[in-house]
Amino acid sequence: MTTAQTVAGDRIRQAALPKRKLADRDGLLAKLFLLPTVVYIIGLVAFPFVLAILFSFSDVTTGNPSLDFVGLRQWRTILGSSVFWTSFWNTLTFTGISMAFVVLISHVLATVLVKDFKGKWILRFCVLLPWTTPISLAAVSWLWLLHSIFSPIDWVLRWVGLIEDNMYWLGRPLLAMASIIAVNTWRIVPVATVIVMAGLMAIPDDINDAVEIDGAGSWRKLREITLPLTLPITAVAALFGAILTFADLTIIFILTRGGPTQSTQTLSSWAYFKGIEGGDLAQGAAVALFLFPLLLVAAIAILRVVRRAEVM
Amino acid sequence: MAKDEGGRGQKFAGERIDVTDKDEVTRRRRQNRRHAIRGRTILYIIAIIAVLVSAGPFIWSTITSFKANPDLYTKVNNPFIFNSPPTLEHWRFLLSDTQFLTFAWNTLWVGLLVVAITLLVGLPAAYALARLNMKWSGPLGIAIFFVYLIPATLLFIPLTRVVGTLGLLNNTWSMVLIYPTITIPVSVWLLVGFLKGIPKDIEEQAMVDGYSRLGAFVRVVVPLAFPGTVAVIVFAFTLSAHEFIYALAFVSSTTEKTISMGVPTELIRGDVFFWQSLQAAVVFVALPIAFVFNLLLGRFISGFTMGAVKG
Numbered sequence: 001m002t003t004a005q006t007v008a009g010d011r012i013r014q015a016a017l018p019k020r021k022l023a024d025r026d027g028l029l030a031k032l033f034l035l036p037t038v039v040y041i042i043g044l045v046a047f048p049f050v051l052a053i054l055f056s057f058s059d060v061t062t063g064n065p066s067l068d069f070v071g072l073r074q075w076r077t078i079l080g081s082s083v084f085w086t087s088f089w090n091t092l093t094f095t096g097i098s099m100a101f102v103v104l105i106s107h108v109l110a111t112v113l114v115k116d117f118k119g120k121w122i123l124r125f126c127v128l129l130p131w132t133t134p135i136s137l138a139a140v141s142w143l144w145l146l147h148s149i150f151s152p153i154d155w156v157l158r159w160v161g162l163i164e165d166n167m168y169w170l171g172r173p174l175l176a177m178a179s180i181i182a183v184n185t186w187r188i189v190p191v192a193t194v195i196v197m198a199g200l201m202a203i204p205d206d207i208n209d210a211v212e213i214d215g216a217g218s219w220r221k222l223r224e225i226t227l228p229l230t231l232p233i234t235a236v237a238a239l240f241g242a243i244l245t246f247a248d249l250t251i252i253f254i255l256t257r258g259g260p261t262q263s264t265q266t267l268s269s270w271a272y273f274k275g276i277e278g279g280d281l282a283q284g285a286a287v288a289l290f291l292f293p294l295l296l297v298a299a300i301a302i303l304r305v306v307r308r309a310e311v312m
Numbered sequence: 313m314a315k316d317e318g319g320r321g322q323k324f325a326g327e328r329i330d331v332t333d334k335d336e337v338t339r340r341r342r343q344n345r346r347h348a349i350r351g352r353t354i355l356y357i358i359a360i361i362a363v364l365v366s367a368g369p370f371i372w373s374t375i376t377s378f379k380a381n382p383d384l385y386t387k388v389n390n391p392f393i394f395n396s397p398p399t400l401e402h403w404r405f406l407l408s409d410t411q412f413l414t415f416a417w418n419t420l421w422v423g424l425l426v427v428a429i430t431l432l433v434g435l436p437a438a439y440a441l442a443r444l445n446m447k448w449s450g451p452l453g454i455a456i457f458f459v460y461l462i463p464a465t466l467l468f469i470p471l472t473r474v475v476g477t478l479g480l481l482n483n484t485w486s487m488v489l490i491y492p493t494i495t496i497p498v499s500v501w502l503l504v505g506f507l508k509g510i511p512k513d514i515e516e517q518a519m520v521d522g523y524s525r526l527g528a529f530v531r532v533v534v535p536l537a538f539p540g541t542v543a544v545i546v547f548a549f550t551l552s553a554h555e556f557i558y559a560l561a562f563v564s565s566t567t568e569k570t571i572s573m574g575v576p577t578e579l580i581r582g583d584v585f586f587w588q589s590l591q592a593a594v595v596f597v598a599l600p601i602a603f604v605f606n607l608l609l610g611r612f613i614s615g616f617t618m619g620a621v622k623g
Contacts, residue, residue, distance in 0.1 A: 029525055030444035033436035034452070037496055040433060041459050044474070044493045049462075051470035065473075112358050123359045125606050126367035132605045133370070133598035134554040134572040140580075140590050141369045144376070150384070152372060152391035186365065198613045218351075247463030250556045254576055268465040275469040276561050285469045292466060299461045303454065 056286035062279035074282045083262050083270060084287070091266040091294075094181060095246045099238045101185045106192035106237060107230075113193065114200045131190035139254040142183050146170050146255070173263030176256050180264050183251050188244060192237040199233030200226070232305045239298045239305075246294055267291055370598055377402055377592035384587060402588035406579075410586075411566050412593060415574035418484050419553050422570060425488045426552040427545050430495040435541070437496075438503035439529055443512070453504065460497035464557040467493075472561050486562040487570065491555060495548040502547065506540025507533065543611035546604055553601070571597055 056074055058067045078084050109127060113120070130138060145153055146169035157163045169179045203226070211221050249268040252258060258265035258273060265273075267290050275284015372391065376384065378398035389395045406412050437456075441449050471490060472481070480486040510533065518528040534541075559573035566578055575593045579586045605612075 026444050026525060027446070030440040030446050030449075033440035033444070036433040037437035037456070037500065040492060040496055041456070044471070044490060045459055045462060045467065048467045048470040048474055051473065052467065055470060108358060109362055112355055112362075115355065117352070117355060117359075119359070121606070123363055124609065125602060126363040128605055128609070129367050129370055129598060129602050132550065132602040133594065134556070136554075136556040136572045136576050137594045137597055138369065140576050141373045141594050144585075144587055144591070145369060145372070149387060150391075155387075155391050190366070194609070194613060201613070243461055243463065247465045249465060253556075253560070268463075271465060271469070272557075272560075276472070281469055281473070288466050288469060291463065295461060295463070295466070299458050302461075303457070 052285040052289060055282050055284075056289055058282050060281045062281060070282075074286050078283060078286055083265060086262050087265045087267050087270045087287075088290070090177070090264060091246050091268070093177065094184070094264075094266055095242050098181050098184045098188065098245050099242050101181075102188045102192045102241050103234055103238050105185070105189050106196050107234065109189065109193045110196035110200055111226075113197055127193060128190050130187050135187055135248070135250045136254060138187065139183065139251050142179075143255055146179055170256050171260060173260055176260060176264050180251055180255055183255065184245055184248070187251070188241040191244070192241050195233060195237040195240065196230060199230040202233075203229050232308065235305045236302055239302045243295060243298050247291060370595065373591040373594045377588050377595060379588055381588075402586070403592050405586065406589040406592045406596075410579060410589065411569070411574065412571070412589075414567055415569050415571040415578075418568065418574075419570040419572070422484060422487050422491070423549040423552045426491045426495055427548045429488070429492045430499050430548045431541065431545070433492065434496050434499040434503060434544070435534065435537070436529075438500045438507055439533060441500065442504045442507035443515075444525075456497050456500050459493075460501055464494070464555070468557050468561040471558065475562050480562075482563055482565050482568060484563070484568045484570075487552070487555070487559060490558050490562070491552045494555065495551050498551070499544045499548055502544050503537065503540060506537055506543075509540075510536050539611065543608050546608055547612070550601055550605070553597075 054067060057069055057071060059070045059074070060067050113124060113127070145151060148166060148168050148171055151166065151169065153169070154163065154166050157167070167175060170176050207225060207229075211225050246266065247268055249266070249272050252264055252266060252269040253272065256264040258269050267287055271284045271288040271291075274280050274287060278284070375392060375394070378400070379394065380396050380399045380401070383389055383394065383396045386395070440446070441453050441456075446452075475481050475486045475490065478486075478489070480489060514536065515528040515532050518532045519525065523531060553570070554572055555570075556572050559570055560577075563569055563573065566574070569578065571593070575590065579590045579593065
């Protein structure tokens, strides 16, 4: 009994002694360690964000760089513009439909990828390709795949006999929207799959074993165990993908430039065309700021889900 | 543990029932085998479709990059085979007649500098959040996670002004300065997870052995965090190589561009598209990054599961 007490006592003393001695310096060290990160974020994230808000209440343009305040004029102009509302609804459609497909496809792929089978690494390599390639380059590949005359997709459809002429994927409003949704889904699925895989792998083995022993069919297992347990991480994948989607302008910039007739314009791409190409920094900044509430909602939702989740 | 034993007991019980009825055994075996074969078939069908859809554009890009002009620009030609002999002309054009190698060089050194800044700034911050108990480490971790989610689209207009004021507009250094705002938050987030996975005893022992907290961090924790750090290096480099929006807003001179922005803006001149060379550039960049990512995928997955926000 005494030996046990001494050992325990020694341990406590050993652990406590150096800690107490360094306690003050730990506090100082922590501040020093965090200082560069905090400086970076305040200087190049927080400050520009405030600047964006100031811009949106001014009449600043690239030609006239001074900040003169004009109150709510820019906001009124934007809200009164029909392009804004088109872009707003396009942003929601683009993001919502993309994410519905992403959730479905990434679940299927993750279920396959956590299994063992021959040739798995080929599948893994190929599935990750759309994510690991810079999207601006992958979009260039798609630009030709959806070409108005030489599209290989059209060639296949003609060969099968489904169409006579060309589809003009990027030339018709509905098809153009469908195209950018497809390319975006193609691009986000790998990220979502990796996140869902993390969730599937975190389901304890004994739960899986128990289910199999109970004789549950694979459908029941999916419905009663896998889906409820991976719901939180699926939500994280979807929200994360949503942020990547509504904040992206690369796919639209390269494939459609918002056209035809603004039918694929989103808030992000419109902010670029107005703010940088059009030189109207004030209105561009105001349009971009509309993304902030969307972002805030998604971020808070992610945090809530992560904190409550059991399997993560 | 108790659950596990229960499970095993049940498994044995199940087998005992089977043994008493031989027909039942064969029936179940056959059923299992049929299920297994059906499962495999479905699995491989899904896998093949996934491979075709994910990698299809790249396979096709590879073929196209070797195609001669008359072959590519004939509407009835099969786009997936060579209708006339393949040519290296467009690869040669990409590597010697365009600024592609300048873009590649810019991408490389911008990426390496961004990685260096990210580690120098991010590693200490992650250590402070993971180990040095502070009152505000919780909120700060969440703040950093939130900054990680802030997209370039929200900031590129004011940042263009900031970069201009610093005299870096139209200069590759603008990217070296701004890209860490993307890479630092995500790296801190991943590194906190990796650092929490290192047992505390090791550095406490190092401190008992006479190292200061700083010494223990530099000599013990940083080397132990190496596997996680490699993942962060690759991730940060990739993010910097992928970045398009800031580059598009900051830079317009050809020689200052990186691959991700230079290729789509320079190899497309008005209505003139250097299609095969464009596809060659896609293949040139896509394959190496994908290989490295695959090697490190396991670490990314564990990084996602051990994130900083999950207390």
